[in-house]
Structures are given as C-alpha cells and as structure tokens.
Amino acid sequence: MRTILILNPxxxxxxxxxxxxxxxxxxxxGNNVSLADCDPQCSSxxxxxxxxxxxxxxxxxxVKKNKLLVPNNTDILVLDTPAGIHxxxxxxxxxxxxxxxxxxxxxxxxxxxxxxxxxxxxxxxxKSVNRKIKIATVANxxxxxxxxxxxxxxxxxxxxxxxxxxxxxxxxLRATQNYVHAAExxxxxxxxxxxxxxxxxxxxxxxxxxxxxxxxxx
Ligand SMILES: Nc1ncnc2c1ncn2[C@@H]1O[C@H](COP(=O)(O)OP(=O)(O)OP(=O)(O)O)[C@@H](O)[C@H]1O
Ligand SMILES: [Mg+2]
Numbered sequence: 291m292r293t294i295l296i297l298n299p300x301x302x303x304x305x306x307x308x309x310x311x312x313x314x315x316x317x318x319x320g321n322n323v324s325l326a327d328c329d330p331q332c333s334s335x336x337x338x339x340x341x342x343x344x345x346x347x348x349x350x351x352x353v354k355k356n357k358l359l360v361p362n363n364t365d366i367l368v369l370d371t372p373a374g375i376h377x378x379x380x381x382x383x384x385x386x387x388x389x390x391x392x393x394x395x396x397x398x399x400x401x402x403x404x405x406x407x408x409x410x411x412x413x414x415x416x417k418s419v420n421r422k423i424k425i426a427t428v429a430n431x432x433x434x435x436x437x438x439x440x441x442x443x444x445x446x447x448x449x450x451x452x453x454x455x456x457x458x459x460x461x462x463l464r465a466t467q468n469y470v471h472a473a474e475x476x477x478x479x480x481x482x483x484x485x486x487x488x489x490x491x492x493x494x495x496x497x498x499x500x501x502x503x504x505x506x507x508x
Contacts, residue, residue, distance in 0.1 A: 301373030314478030341476030
C-alpha cells in the first residue's frame with residue numbers, strides 16, 4: 291500500500307482540497323483508494339459523504355484513537371491532516387507515509403509559517419523520523435501575475451534540505467471557484483466539465499507525474 295500524506299499545520303492552505311483531489315484522481319484511474327481524515331473538522335469525510343455514487347469509489351477510513359482502520363485491499367491511502375497539528379503527532383504520522391505534500395498559500399504569514407514547519411521537519415529528520423519520505427511543495431490558491439505569486443514561487447523553488455537537495459516544488463494551483471464547486475458536490479476538478487477545468491488539469495500535471503513516478507517513492 292502506498293500512503294500519501296498532505297500536511298501543513300497552517301490552517302486553510304488547501305490540505306483537504308488537495309487530499310480529496312488526489313484521492314479522486316487515483317480512484318478514477320482504477321485504484322482502490324482509501325481516504326483517512328485525521329481532522330476533527332471532518333472536511334474530507336464530509337466530502338466523501340456527499341460524493342455521488344456513480345463516481346469512482348473511495349473508502350472512508352475511520353480514525354479511532356489515532357488508529358487507522360484501513361481496508362486490506364487498499365492500493366493508495368491518502369491522509370488528510372488537521373491544522374495546528376503538534377510535533378509529536380506529526381512525527382507519528384510521518385512514520386506511516388512514503389510521500390508527503392505541503393500546500394502553501396501565497397501570503398507572508400503563510401510563508402513564515404511554512405518556514406517554521408519545514409525547519410521542524412528537518413529537525414525530525416535529524417532525529418531519524420522517516421528520513422526516506424519524499425516531500426514536495428505546492429503553491430495553492432494563487433492569483434497569477436501578482437507579486438504574491440512571484441514571492442511564493444521564489445520561496446518554494448529555493449527550499450533546501452541540510453544535504454543541499456531541494457524539496458521539489460511541484461505545482462502552482464490557481465485560485466478558482468472550480469475547487470469550491472467541486473468540493474460542494476463531493477467531486478474533484480477532474481470530475482467537472484473539462485472545458486471549465488482545462489487550465490486546472492494542466493496545473494496538476496507535474497504533481498501527478500511526480501506522484502506516478504518513482505521520484506515520489508522512498
Ligand atoms: N485553489 C483554490 N482556489 C480557490 N479556493 C480554494 C483553493 N484551494 C482551496 N480552496 C478553498 O479554501 C478553503 C480552505 O481549503 P481547505 O479546506 O482545503 O484547506 P485546509 O488546509 O484543509 O484547511 P484546514 O486547515 O482548516 O483543514 C476551502 O473553502 C476550499 O474550498
Ligand atoms: Mg482540512
């Protein structure tokens with residue numbers, strides 16, 4: 291089983307949007323996908339509750355006392371995590387994943403929070419907490435052609451680990467109501483009209499290519 295973790299303790303950066311989109315994408319491609327919502331706000335599991343039955347099925351994984359009851363035949367497990375998650379919980383959740391995506395919003399406050407979070411991650415790696423996990427960043431909810439867009443790209447392009455390797459910056463997702471409309475129907479943007487979501491599908495391609503390649507696996 292492959293486990294993909296979406297994590298950034300900063301609230302509202304797009305974790306649930308990205309977790310549900312990734313779950314939907316892999317389910318559409320015929321994988322047996324499970325989605326675990328570790329957030330008491332239940333955004334992802336609420337999305338699963340309203341997901342139309344004619345769309346690719348995704349298992350809703352109950353999280354009980356920090357234990358995940360994942361169906362045996364799961365190919366891909368997607369983990370959505372809550373805002374404000376503490377270091378101890380981060381460490382335990384990191385241990386179960388092969389791949390991690392960090393969404394970041396284009397604002398100075400979000401960039402500073404991401405800097406702190408990534409420096410905490412580096413400390414956890416030093417303590418040997420799942421050093422093999424492959425990490426990528428995503429700029430989310432970006433209004434293109436703005437100074438804020440340039441700044442987030444500049445920041446994400448240049449994040450390095452202590453070994454000098456860059457954390458790959460894999461996608462810029464624009465701010466669009468398409469995500470909001472998809473979410474309110476239990477769908478992903480891949481299940482809305484292609485004409486309306488063409489640009490968004492293109493923006494997802496590098497991240498999906500990475501997720502489908504060995505580069506995103508330990
Ligand atoms: N690219 C986008 N364009 C427009 N709206 C977006 C985009 N990404 C997310 N949103 C909207 O922003 C809000 C926050 O997104 P989301 O719930 O995915 O963030 P989150 O990180 O899961 O939040 P929390 O930390 O509270 O769990 C939601 O209303 C979502 O529909
Ligand atoms: Mg969420």
